[in-house]
Amino acid sequence: MKIGIVGLGRIANTVADILVKMPEIECYAVGSRDLEKSLAFARKFGFEKSYGSYKELYSDSKVDLVYVCTPHTVHYECIKDALIAGKNVICEKPIT
Numbered sequence: 001m002k003i004g005i006v007g008l009g010r011i012a013n014t015v016a017d018i019l020v021k022m023p024e025i026e027c028y029a030v031g032s033r034d035l036e037k038s039l040a041f042a043r044k045f046g047f048e049k050s051y052g053s054y055k056e057l058y059s060d061s062k063v064d065l066v067y068v069c070t071p072h073t074v075h076y077e078c079i080k081d082a083l084i085a086g087k088n089v090i091c092e093k094p095i096t
Contacts, residue, residue: 001024001025001026001064001065002026002028002029002062002063002064002065003019003025003026003027003028003029003063003064003065003066003067004028004029004030004031004049004057004058004060004063004065004066004067004087005027005029005030005031005047005066005067005069006030006031006032006054006057006066006067006068006069006070006078006082007031007032007054007068007069007070007071007074007078008030008032008037008038008041008069009069009071011069011092012030012041012067012069013041015067015069016041016044016045016047017045019045019067020045020046027045027046027047027048028047028048028049028062028063029042029047029048029049029050029051029057029060029062029063030042030045030047030049030050030051030057031050031051031052031053031054031056031057031058032051032052032053032054033052033053033054034052035050035051035052038050038051038052054070054078054081054082055081055085058081058082058084058085058087059085063087064087064088065087065088065089065090066078066082066087066088066089066090067089067090067091068082068089068090068091068092069092072093075091075093078091079091
């Protein structure tokens with residue numbers, strides 16, 4: 001399963017550190033509002049793709065699942081956009 005992470009703060013570092021140790025998971029793509037931050041995060045954890053926006057990551061047909069690690073204020077928007085793009089989503093906060 002190819003995973004993409006959006007939002008690359010403290011929680012994303014913790015999540016990526018766990019995911020890279022799981023053999024059934026492919027840490028594939030990261031997305032940030034800042035391309036340089038995305039590139040640095042991808043290098044640090046060995047992700048193949050880096051995007052300078054969340055929507056670019058959602059558009060990647062190889063991403064199977066999006067892990068949302070953005071600030072809480074944009075969770076809804078990120079979840080909605082990823083679902084509209086046909087992605088499975090994990091978000092650490094419940095939302096209704």
